[in-house]
Amino acid sequence: MLNYYMQKQAISFELNGKKETVDNVSATTTVLEYLRSSGKTGTKEGCGDGDCGACTIALINEDIDGNKSYQAMNSCLMPIAAIDGKQVFTVEGIANKTLHPVQQAMVDSGGSQCGYCTPGFIMSMFAGHYSDQLSDESIEGNLCRCTGYVAIRKAAKTITKAKSNDKFAKKLKTKPKANKSIELALKGHRYFSPISLNDVFIYQAKYKNAVLIAGATDLGLDLSNKRRDFPVLISLENVAELKQINESSESLEIGAAISLSQIEHKLAGRFDVLDTMLKFFAARQIKNRATIGGNIGTASPIGDLLPVFLALDAAVNLQNANQKRAVLLAEYFTGYRQTKKEADEVIISVTIPKKEAGLKRLSHSYKIAKRGTDDISIVAASFVIDLNKENKITHARLAYGGVAAIPIRAIAAEKYLLNKSWSKKTILKAKEILLNEFTPLDDLRASASYRNSIVANLFEKFFVEVKL
Ligand SMILES: Cc1cc2nc3c(=O)[nH]c(=O)nc-3n(C[C@H](O)[C@H](O)[C@H](O)COP(=O)(O)OP(=O)(O)OC[C@H]3O[C@@H](n4cnc5c(N)ncnc54)[C@H](O)[C@@H]3O)c2cc1C
Ligand code: FES
Ligand code: FES
Numbered sequence: 001m002l003n004y005y006m007q008k009q010a011i012s013f014e015l016n017g018k019k020e021t022v023d024n025v026s027a028t029t030t031v032l033e034y035l036r037s038s039g040k041t042g043t044k045e046g047c048g049d050g051d052c053g054a055c056t057i058a059l060i061n062e063d064i065d066g067n068k069s070y071q072a073m074n075s076c077l078m079p080i081a082a083i084d085g086k087q088v089f090t091v092e093g094i095a096n097k098t099l100h101p102v103q104q105a106m107v108d109s110g111g112s113q114c115g116y117c118t119p120g121f122i123m124s125m126f127a128g129h130y131s132d133q134l135s136d137e138s139i140e141g142n143l144c145r146c147t148g149y150v151a152i153r154k155a156a157k158t159i160t161k162a163k164s165n166d167k168f169a170k171k172l173k174t175k176p177k178a179n180k181s182i183e184l185a186l187k188g189h190r191y192f193s194p195i196s197l198n199d200v201f202i203y204q205a206k207y208k209n210a211v212l213i214a215g216a217t218d219l220g221l222d223l224s225n226k227r228r229d230f231p232v233l234i235s236l237e238n239v240a241e242l243k244q245i246n247e248s249s250e251s252l253e254i255g256a257a258i259s260l261s262q263i264e265h266k267l268a269g270r271f272d273v274l275d276t277m278l279k280f281f282a283a284r285q286i287k288n289r290a291t292i293g294g295n296i297g298t299a300s301p302i303g304d305l306l307p308v309f310l311a312l313d314a315a316v317n318l319q320n321a322n323q324k325r326a327v328l329l330a331e332y333f334t335g336y337r338q339t340k341k342e343a344d345e346v347i348i349s350v351t352i353p354k355k356e357a358g359l360k361r362l363s364h365s366y367k368i369a370k371r372g373t374d375d376i377s378i379v380a381a382s383f384v385i386d387l388n389k390e391n392k393i394t395h396a397r398l399a400y401g402g403v404a405a406i407p408i409r410a411i412a413a414e415k416y417l418l419n420k421s422w423s424k425k426t427i428l429k430a431k432e433i434l435l436n437e438f439t440p441l442d443d444l445r446a447s448a449s450y451r452n453s454i455v456a457n458l459f460e461k462f463f464v465e466v467k468l
Helices: 030-039 101-109 118-132 149-158 169-171 197-206 218-223 259-268 272-279 292-298 305-311 411-417 424-435 448-465
Strands: 005-008 010-014 018-022 058-064 066-073 087-089 180-187 189-193 211-213 232-235 245-247 251-255 315-319 324-328 333-335 346-353 360-368 379-387 393-401
Touching: 058 118, 058 189, 066 118, 101 118, 118 149, 118 169, 197 232, 197 346, 259 272, 272 305, 272 360, 272 379, 292 305, 292 346, 305 360, 305 379, 305 393, 324 393, 379 448, 393 411, 411 424, 424 448
Parallel strands: 005 180, 010 087, 189 232, 211 232
Antiparallel strands: 010 018, 058 066, 058 087, 180 189, 245 251, 251 346, 315 324, 315 346, 360 379, 379 393
């Protein structure tokens, strides 16, 4: 039974400080479509698929500890129902008699020519400004075709620390509202936003055509580009059980619906393989929304977190209304985008076992793509090697994405490495095995032989770069 819920026939949110109620669009209309059709045309559309940042807006979000911050997001990928109850900011709402310091810095540095990308850059910088994290990385998800990045980066560098008493900073100090499950019915579409797993299962049982949605950075492409209709969506964004990090002496469990930005921040320094992959995982706007559950949920052979979790021997925790079970990630993928997850199961978390005491762990992730950041992997790799005091390999995990129909471990090379010394000779022999371990595809991004050589060469790079 649902305990604490609210039924609504309209979405209500705050836009640039003013209450807005919307009942004449479908729940899957994107935030960008809504903004532009209602005259807020400062927010631009470039690609419509999360790549250019022209549509960037800022939202006040709460992290898993209840702390609020401004976060930049791509409005082209967000269904409007996802902003129900939120405080949203667009480029029209940040100047106050005078330009906002972020806007002023762009003017002073000559950071805008045609101006098409400018609102998106401004909103990314605005969010970074109030998080005290304004850097090149804050604007990695924004493309500019004409000004060039020197002037824009200069603007980002000259912006001084946010004033803690300005009106935007003050908004971050307000108390969080009590949570309840929301049932939205809009133009024949239903969008449920439950606060507990139990409520998720109730909605799933009632609506067999319901689709789960988390950050929508993958599903959002279906809305934005493919114009796919989703009559019933169940959002996992507010489900308490999926937003926890639990640690015991044996393992660490990470909730499926925590955003990747929060994971990056909360678990920094814990797992080198995760830190190094998250650095190359999309841009800030995407990481502010994307989740682990969604990355595993897509079951893509080029999902970048999948080699990371394979290398860490992680298990996927699944739950439906009747039972909970754990499946090792190494056994989870059964074929191209096929998994052991049943249709009624929700990915609730991943569990990473801790390493055996007394061993030295060497680990790192690599992502090879056509661009350094914000691009799709050609090959991704995560390596974990444990050494004993005699420098012998006691545990080896070499996991790859982009080389088979599923994310996969190099089992033959791992077997060879066991009990060998961590030496150049061992690595060169392992490279020979790795060159023939997989039969990847030739495709638009790379040839099979190029992929095979990356598989082997990345392991040698790891040997050369990792510090003993
Ligand atoms: C511009 C751009 C850049 C990107 N860059 C990268 C990248 O560098 N590396 C990479 O790996 N991916 C990348 N992606 C893909 C995407 O961001 C990731 O796969 C992300 O982790 C998806 O998470 P999400 O929460 O947004 O999932 P959603 O889009 O909400 O959902 C994706 C799928 O998973 C299902 N799902 C979600 N959560 C659960 C759950 N808890 N239980 C069961 N099913 C669930 C949904 O039903 C849906 O089928 C990129 C996407 C874009 C648009
Ligand atoms: S329009 Fe390009 S990221 Fe949204
Ligand atoms: S100013 Fe023209 S695209 Fe950036």
